[in-house]
Amino acid sequence: MAKITFITQDDENIVLEADSGSVMALAVENGVSGIDGDCGGVCSCATCHVHVNPDHVNQTGEASEIEKDMLELDDNANEYSRLCCQIEISEKLDGLILTVAN
Amino acid sequence: MSDMQTLNGNCIIIGASHAGVNAAFALRKEGWQGAITVFDTDPTLPYHRPPLSKAYLTSDDGIEKNLLKAEQSYEKNQISLSLGIKITSIDRKKQLIHCDDGEQHSYNKLIIATGARPFIPPIKGIDSAHQLYPLRTAEDVNHIRQAMLSSSNKRVVIIGGGYIGLETAASLKKMGANVTVLERESRILARVTAPIMSDYFQQLHHEHGVEVFTAKDVTSIETKDDSNTVICADGSHYPADIIIVGVGIRVNTELALEAGLDIENGIKVDNAARTNDKDIYAIGDCSFHHNPHYNRLIRLESVQNAVDQAKVAAASICGKDVTYDTLPWFWSDQYDVKLQMVGLSSGYTKVVIRKETDDERKFSVWYFYHERLLSVDTINHAKAYVVGTKLIKSGAVIDQNKLADSRITLHPDNLI
Numbered sequence: 001m002a003k004i005t006f007i008t009q010d011d012e013n014i015v016l017e018a019d020s021g022s023v024m025a026l027a028v029e030n031g032v033s034g035i036d037g038d039c040g041g042v043c044s045c046a047t048c049h050v051h052v053n054p055d056h057v058n059q060t061g062e063a064s065e066i067e068k069d070m071l072e073l074d075d076n077a078n079e080y081s082r083l084c085c086q087i088e089i090s091e092k093l094d095g096l097i098l099t100v101a102n
Numbered sequence: 103m104s105d106m107q108t109l110n111g112n113c114i115i116i117g118a119s120h121a122g123v124n125a126a127f128a129l130r131k132e133g134w135q136g137a138i139t140v141f142d143t144d145p146t147l148p149y150h151r152p153p154l155s156k157a158y159l160t161s162d163d164g165i166e167k168n169l170l171k172a173e174q175s176y177e178k179n180q181i182s183l184s185l186g187i188k189i190t191s192i193d194r195k196k197q198l199i200h201c202d203d204g205e206q207h208s209y210n211k212l213i214i215a216t217g218a219r220p221f222i223p224p225i226k227g228i229d230s231a232h233q234l235y236p237l238r239t240a241e242d243v244n245h246i247r248q249a250m251l252s253s254s255n256k257r258v259v260i261i262g263g264g265y266i267g268l269e270t271a272a273s274l275k276k277m278g279a280n281v282t283v284l285e286r287e288s289r290i291l292a293r294v295t296a297p298i299m300s301d302y303f304q305q306l307h308h309e310h311g312v313e314v315f316t317a318k319d320v321t322s323i324e325t326k327d328d329s330n331t332v333i334c335a336d337g338s339h340y341p342a343d344i345i346i347v348g349v350g351i352r353v354n355t356e357l358a359l360e361a362g363l364d365i366e367n368g369i370k371v372d373n374a375a376r377t378n379d380k381d382i383y384a385i386g387d388c389s390f391h392h393n394p395h396y397n398r399l400i401r402l403e404s405v406q407n408a409v410d411q412a413k414v415a416a417a418s419i420c421g422k423d424v425t426y427d428t429l430p431w432f433w434s435d436q437y438d439v440k441l442q443m444v445g446l447s448s449g450y451t452k453v454v455i456r457k458e459t460d461d462e463r464k465f466s467v468w469y470f471y472h473e474r475l476l477s478v479d480t481i482n483h484a485k486a487y488v489v490g491t492k493l494i495k496s497g498a499v500i501d502q503n504k505l506a507d508s509r510i511t512l513h514p515d516n517l518i
Contacts, residue, residue, distance in 0.1 A: 029175070043440075070487075072485060
């Protein structure tokens with residue numbers, strides 16, 4: 001079981017627990033504001049953009065090439081950006097803190 | 103009408119797919135305090151449609167893995183779902199809708215998000231064909247999965263080489279079917295892409311063992327016991343245990359038409375998704391609307407259009423002055439290939455093809471009307487997709503020679 005904290009643009013802290021599935025699906029299931037997942041999780045819409053807490057990048061790994069490309073011209077993107085439909089939940093993510101980018 | 107009355111009125115939404123469901127949630131976000139009820143004939147909790155022909159078809163997941171919103175999200179946002187119910191008429195004078203369960207409900211604001219249904223062409227023998235399905239709903243896919251499980255030969259003929267047909271072909275091939283695609287036009291995706299894209303996808307399917315035949319006008323289907331034969335005008339015929347029909351859609355405009363709303367190629371709406379009745383909006387696949395990027399009236403079948411128009415309608419209902427001006431975008435996944443498209447290519451006079459020398463799996467096709475960039479189709483190339491998006495939005499004139507030169511890094515600043 002991994003405990004994941006989402007910090008929204010309204011500074012709401014939402015703590016969720018799960019053991020599988022994508023981080024995007026977890027956020028959408030629980031109505032995390034700013035994570036829409038319009039494409040259903042196939043890295044096509046960039047509506048699940050988060051910033052990984054810099055101390056936790058070793059847990060999530062780096063963004064893949066397609067994520068980086070999708071976010072390249074996004075003003076909110078930085079080196080900690082991920083499209084969270086591409087982050088699979090496992091125990092490794094326990095304690096992860098994500099800031100919702102939009 | 104005062105704002106308070108607006109905020110406390112009833113909003114009824116007809117259609118609980120991407121457009122209708124997103125409108126309901128957007129209304130809450132915009133501050134609508136009154137009741138929101140979403141109706142649909144489909145009894146299933148609202149789900150994502152794009153995966154139906156892709157990951158959902160090839161998986162054995164239940165639809166609960168593909169829901170647009172979790173069930174508790176509707177409760178949390180006080181959105182009522184009335185599923186498995188058909189709306190039979192709209193009474194605009196009394197502001198009522200009538201349902202097939204005999205109930206009627208009053209509305210202050212009504213959103214029509216009725217979408218479209220598969221077109222079943224009038225082919226001789228189509229009504230008595232064995233295991234013949236369209237692909238639009240979760241139930242359609244459940245039937246197709248079941249047919250695949252029960253078929254020993256798994257010979258599938260797909261009528262129609264559009265996105266639905268091609269995605270379904272790729273998925274069924276992955277599931278072990280022997281797949282043939284029959285397209286009536288002289289090339290696949292003829293209506294929406296340049297010839298190079300048609301050739302690319304035809305070759306891609308060929309490499310995966312799916313034969314795509316073009317200029318095949320299906321004239322009849324003969325069915326004996328559990329086996330069909332699909333017969334074309336040129337005399338060719340193809341055996342099929344399962345037939346998938348993907349030849350386009352018919353827009354669900356009947357309710358709006360009977361209610362006296364303006365209809366053209368869909369339900370005609372203004373730039374805030376409002377029909378000619380100020381209390382009735384129409385969004386998603388069924389709406390015929392103006393696109394300011396191309397300065398013409400269009401109807402779009404896409405998730406992007408459904409979601410973005412839903413947000414505009416919700417904001418307008420809540421009293422905001424909004425204009426729907428999103429640049430259209432689409433995607434399709436077939437085998438391990440990702441196609442992303444932005445803009446509308448219709449009316450193009452020239453295409454520029456950019457091939458990347460560092461990765462031969464990537465290329466992009468840029469559609470121009472003379473100097474003006476209209477749209478971009480990208481294969482495995484998200485960077486070209488975002489650069490294209492930025493350039494179309496900016497309206498900048500692009501140096502087409504630089505664009506075609508893969509030694510020049512793809513970035514908006516390098517191309518103008």
